[in-house]
Amino acid sequence: MDIQQVKQRFGIIGNSTLLNRAIDIAMQVAPTDLSVLITGESGTGKEIMPQIIHQLSARKHAKYIAVNCGAIPEGTIDSELFGHEKGSFTGAHDSRKGYFEVADGGTIFLDEVAELPLQTQVRLLRVLETGEYIKVGSSKVQKTNVRIVAATNVAVPELVNKGKFREDLYYRLNTVPIIIPPLRERKEDIGILFRKFASDFASKYRMPPIQLTSDATEIIESYRWPGNIRQLKNFAEQISVIETEREIDAKTLYNYLPKTETSSPVHIHSTPENLNEREILYKVLFDLKRDLTDLKTLVLELMKHGNVGQLEEASGLISRLYAEDFSTTTQAIQLGTSQPQIYKPNEINTPHEEVEESLSLTDTEKELIKKALEKHRGRRKNAAKELGISERTLYRKIKEYEIK
Numbered sequence: 001m002d003i004q005q006v007k008q009r010f011g012i013i014g015n016s017t018l019l020n021r022a023i024d025i026a027m028q029v030a031p032t033d034l035s036v037l038i039t040g041e042s043g044t045g046k047e048i049m050p051q052i053i054h055q056l057s058a059r060k061h062a063k064y065i066a067v068n069c070g071a072i073p074e075g076t077i078d079s080e081l082f083g084h085e086k087g088s089f090t091g092a093h094d095s096r097k098g099y100f101e102v103a104d105g106g107t108i109f110l111d112e113v114a115e116l117p118l119q120t121q122v123r124l125l126r127v128l129e130t131g132e133y134i135k136v137g138s139s140k141v142q143k144t145n146v147r148i149v150a151a152t153n154v155a156v157p158e159l160v161n162k163g164k165f166r167e168d169l170y171y172r173l174n175t176v177p178i179i180i181p182p183l184r185e186r187k188e189d190i191g192i193l194f195r196k197f198a199s200d201f202a203s204k205y206r207m208p209p210i211q212l213t214s215d216a217t218e219i220i221e222s223y224r225w226p227g228n229i230r231q232l233k234n235f236a237e238q239i240s241v242i243e244t245e246r247e248i249d250a251k252t253l254y255n256y257l258p259k260t261e262t263s264s265p266v267h268i269h270s271t272p273e274n275l276n277e278r279e280i281l282y283k284v285l286f287d288l289k290r291d292l293t294d295l296k297t298l299v300l301e302l303m304k305h306g307n308v309g310q311l312e313e314a315s316g317l318i319s320r321l322y323a324e325d326f327s328t329t330t331q332a333i334q335l336g337t338s339q340p341q342i343y344k345p346n347e348i349n350t351p352h353e354e355v356e357e358s359l360s361l362t363d364t365e366k367e368l369i370k371k372a373l374e375k376h377r378g379r380r381k382n383a384a385k386e387l388g389i390s391e392r393t394l395y396r397k398i399k400e401y402e403i404k
Contacts, residue, residue, distance in 0.1 A: 001056070003027070009055075010048055013196050014189035018181035022049065029176045030056035035128060037113075037173045038151040040180030043228035049178055050109035050149040059147055062106030065099050070112035077120050079136050088137020100133055100144045113150035113173065114159055118166065124148075125169045148173070183225040183232060190221045193229065197236035208246050210239055215250040223257060366401045369394070373403070 003023050006012070012023065029036055030053045038046045047066065054064045072080050079089075083098030099108055110116075116124065127133050128148060132141050150173045159165035183190060194212065202209035212220070225231055239248060239256055368387065376382035384394040397403075 001027070006052060006056075010052055012045075012048060013193050014186055015192075016181065016186040016189050018179075018185055019189070022178050022180055023052065025176065025178050026052045027056060029053065029178075031058065033147055035147075035173050035175045036149045036178060037156075037170075037176070038149065038178045038180060039156075040151075040153060041182045041226075041228055042153045043230035044180040044182055045229055046151040046153070046180050047109070047111065049180070050107065050151070053149055054107040054109075054147075057107070057147065059106050063103040064107045064109070065103045066109040066111060067099060068111045070115035074117045077117065078123065081120065082123060082133045082135055084136035085138045088135075092137065095135075098133075098135065100127060100146055101142065103146050104144050105146075107147040107149060110148060110150040112152060114152040114154050114156055114165055118164075121166045121169050125166065125172060128169070128172045183228045187221050190225070190232065191217050193232055194220060194236055197233050198240060201237050201240040205241060207240070210236075210243065210246050210248055212253070213247060213249045216248050216253045219250055219253055219257070365397070366403070369397055369401065370403060373398075 001009075003020055006023055006027060007014075012019075026036075026049050036049075036053060038049050040046050050066070051064070054060060067081070069077065078084075079092075079096065079098065081098050081100060083096050083101055084092050086092060086095045110124075123133060127144065127146070131143050131145060133144060134141055156165055156170050156174075160167045160170055183193075191212075195209075198209045198211070220232075227234075235256060239253075243252065245252070369383070372383040372386045373380070376386065380394055380398075381391055384391040387394065389397075
């Protein structure tokens with residue numbers, strides 16, 4: 001059986017080199033009993049590869065069980081995989097066979113294997129190395145002959161470094177790695193997949209299939225598709241159902257693509273984990289205020305020696321882009337009111353006015369802290385809640401401003 005026959009049998013669409021390579025590896029490893037670890041982003045179709053491996057192996061007539069490790073609670077995962085004896089825990093009224101006993105001689109697909117608890121990882125490693133396991137609540141060792149294929153959408157080596165996944169289990173599972181490429185690396189397949197989905201939904205909803213114009217096709221082929229094939233399929237279904245016109249142009253297509261985040265003049269490069277939203281906003285406002293003051297001071301200094309006309313124009317642009325009433329902003333944050341008021345000055349401020357303005361935010365914050373403490377009679381916990389900051393941050397501010 002060649003790659004094209006495998007694609008036809010399992011409903012795989014696409015001709016990209018990376019996809020063909022993944023299928024070829026699955027075909028080559030299928031006749032063996034080697035463990036396989038399939039990696040790829042969510043929505044890329046990783047669940048197809050274990051089916052190919054099982055159906056092209058000598059185990060194809062035995063059981064194939066797919067287990068979503070992330071969907072089973074930690075307290076019951078051992079029972080699900082290895083079974084349990086009667087009375088081994090509360091609610092265990094009868095003995096139960098686990099997946100490794102039920103699928104003896106067949107294949108088990110462990111999806112989201114990185115979600116397994118460390119205790120379960122130890123049990124799984126023993127199965128991989130010796131074929132032995134023990135039921136929950138039992139002391140009897142049982143044997144199983146199961147082929148394990150695992151899949152994950154996270155970087156397991158990073159979890160190993162963090163101590164959340166056993167290194168020995170990772171190498172044991174990763175005997176043969178198969179990497180499923182994301183849709184953005186299969187641009188030549190996007191148009192084909194979209195047409196297939198459009199045709200399927202046309203049959204499902206009994207309507208003519210939608211078609212994309214050339215410019216619309218270019219758009220979907222250049223889009224990143226973070227949700228991969230799953231997202232593309234939902235996208236095709238949405239347009240098929242909602243649009244009355246059967247030919248979709250670029251303008252219509254844009255209405256259905258998620259809007260990308262717009263850029264902002266304020267960037268937070270790193271934020272301590274212990275800051276809440278309100279504190280982060282304070283930090284942004286302080287930084288923006290400082291930058292704005294520096295810019296205006298520089299412009300005013302240059303105006304004394306340079307081309308006044310050009311510098312006035314530059315200064316006016318800076319004011320229009322960044323000027324904000326930070327005193328009003330701070331009060332709005334503290335009182336939980338609406339968005340801060342923004343003003344656009346027609347003229348740049350004088351150097352004397354600029355120096356005064358640069359001190360106003362610190363004074364305002366200090367005054368607000370004093371008022372909150374007075375209102376709550378020195379109770380820092382209540383004052384911090386009123387201000388919308390943590391008690392630890394309030395304590396730090398009190399020391400910083402030397403508030404008695």
